Amino acid sequence: xxxxxxxxxxxxxxxxxxxxxxxxxxxxWQRDFxxxxxxxxxxxLSECLGMYYEIKGSPAEKVVLEGIKANLEARGIKxxxxxxxxxxxxxxxxxxxxxxxxxxxxxxxxxxKEAVSVGNFxxxxxxxxxxxxxxxxxxxxxxxxxxxxxxDNKVSEVKQLLVNQLxxxxxxxxxxxLAHPADSAEYTLLIGKMLASGQTQVxxxxxxxxxxxxxxxxxxxxxxxxxxVEEHVKAQAELAAQAAITEAANQAFFKEMA
Numbered sequence: 001x002x003x004x005x006x007x008x009x010x011x012x013x014x015x016x017x018x019x020x021x022x023x024x025x026x027x028x029w030q031r032d033f034x035x036x037x038x039x040x041x042x043x044x045l046s047e048c049l050g051m052y053y054e055i056k057g058s059p060a061e062k063v064v065l066e067g068i069k070a071n072l073e074a075r076g077i078k079x080x081x082x083x084x085x086x087x088x089x090x091x092x093x094x095x096x097x098x099x100x101x102x103x104x105x106x107x108x109x110x111x112x113k114e115a116v117s118v119g120n121f122x123x124x125x126x127x128x129x130x131x132x133x134x135x136x137x138x139x140x141x142x143x144x145x146x147x148x149x150x151x152d153n154k155v156s157e158v159k160q161l162l163v164n165q166l167x168x169x170x171x172x173x174x175x176x177x178l179a180h181p182a183d184s185a186e187y188t189l190l191i192g193k194m195l196a197s198g199q200t201q202v203x204x205x206x207x208x209x210x211x212x213x214x215x216x217x218x219x220x221x222x223x224x225x226x227x228x229v230e231e232h233v234k235a236q237a238e239l240a241a242q243a244a245i246t247e248a249a250n251q252a253f254f255k256e257m258a
Contacts, residue, residue: 046121154222
């Protein structure tokens with residue numbers, strides 16, 4: 001649908017109002033919650049992604065970007081004609097130094113490339129391993145999709161194994177004043193020291209084990225189980241290959257004898 005120049009300007013103004021509101025929320029987050037939780041950061045980045053989806057490809061995109069660039073230049077932030085849309089949005093909202101702005105925009109570009117929805121962004125970036133981990137990748141591959149699916153399935157298996165293991169716990173740790181049932185999630189974490197014998201000395205309960213901490217621990221268990229399966233499959237394949245080579249050598253030898 002074609003729109004007039006005035007309509008484009010109205011859309012650009014409305015977009016800048018949204019970005020200003022988002023930048024104000026970023027200031028609150030940075031002042032009160034920075035380094036305390038990724039939840040606030042992921043919420044801000046998901047809305048940046050939403051603004052990108054709203055701007056990119058829209059009839060007013062050029063006018064909107066001109067407005068963003070003019071605002072940034074007025075703040076003394078350098079931009080170029082080739083600066084990507086997501087980088088412009090991140091600079092506008094976060095007013096961040098170059099390295100951090102670059103990491104945020106790279107992570108958002110990967111999310112956009114994979115068509116991650118605004119509502120699923122936080123869960124997606126958490127599963128991948130965080131903003132820096134996403135920013136260091138070039139985007140998802142079929143192999144990555146396959147491995148993530150395998151890990152998610154294995155996580156479900158591990159959770160069921162833990163439920164089953166409740167009937168046969170490895171050990172029962174005495175009650176401690178460090179932690180209370182109400183302070184932890186469904187499960188809790190322990191700190192132990194591995195001995196040369198392979199046994200583990202349990203040293204302490206970890207107070208306030210959050211759901212996120214537990215989920216990360218479960219995913220670590222699931223990943224290690226997958227690694228063990230992969231090692232076994234690889235070993236079996238190597239044995240099969242060696243057996244095939246031996247068989248071929250034997251056959252060649254007997255043919256020469258004949």
